[in-house]
Amino acid sequence: MFDLKPTTALGEENARIDVVGAFTISENSNCSLASLAACKGQEETVAGAIESALGIDLPGPGGCVTKDDHRVWWSGPGQWMIEADHDTHPLLAGEVKEIVRDAGAVTEQTDGWCRFDIEGASPEALFERLCAVDILGLATDTATRTSIHHIGCFLIREEARFNVIGPRSSAGSLHGALAEVAAGLP
Known part of the structure; x- marks a missing residue:
């Protein structure tokens, strides 16, 4: 073994x-990373879900927002990277997918x-x-x-x-x- x-x-x-x-x-x-892309026509739904769950307004170009144990930055139109401590969020991509459901595509980036x-x-x-x-x-x-x-x-x-x-x-x-x-x- x-x-x-x-x-x-x-x-x-x-x-x-x-x-x-x-x-x-x-x-x-100690970083967990997940990429988030809003599906076509779903940016408002994704933004509302993230704001409701994490208390973060998704930033626009050049923006980076940190709140509590999450940090989100803009990576392209309708796209963001989400970061959190790996010790407390080892499955961050799964957590983000649960938040946005079918309105967004989430990929593990850690x-x-x-x-x-x-x-x-x-x-x-x-x-x-x-x-x-x-x-x-x-x-x-x-x-x-x-x-x-x-x-x-x-x-x-x-x-x-x-x-x-x-x-x-x-x-x-x-x-x-x-x-x-x-x-x-x-």
């Missing part, structure tokens, strides 16, 4: 935390993505070098899709940090790019 045990996106038993120069780059492996949280005195300087986003113009609680080191990612700005959510299959390359640029900054 196999003795399998889960690993983080970087292949370790525990989430990795690196202090590189003035920045802390933390792998966050193991397809990795998340890095970046904190430091001036994380804007890091992202000015990593992606083509107006970082100084990116308001708190907003999300955007961008390319970091040729990897398609979501970039979310919180009050005191940035979250980078990228494909799990590129976790090592993404982490390497973040660390390399951070090491080159004063």
Whole structure:
């Protein structure tokens, strides 16, 4: 019989935390993710169901809303990503499907993505070098899709940090790019 045990996106038993120069780059492996797409003509039904169940108004372009233990960001017309702590919501996609029923299509995304949280005195300087986003113009609680080191990612700005959510299959390359640029900054 196999003795399998889960690993983080970087292949370790525990989430990795690196202090590189003035920045802390933390792998966050406690994320459940689900994508939600409203079926044709069902956006209002989906929005009402999510608002009723989670107390969250689905955000529009660039929007990111956090309430209690859920975070939702816009990923395209009629589409959103929903995030929650994996410890308390290991079956998030199933939970979301129960909420929206046949009005929306929900897919499990948890193991397809990795998340890095970046904190430091001036994380804007890091992202000015990593992606083509107006970082100084990116308001708190907003999300955007961008390319970091040729990897398609979501970039979310919180009050005191940035979250980078990228494909799990590129976790090592993404982490390497973040660390390399951070090491080159004063």
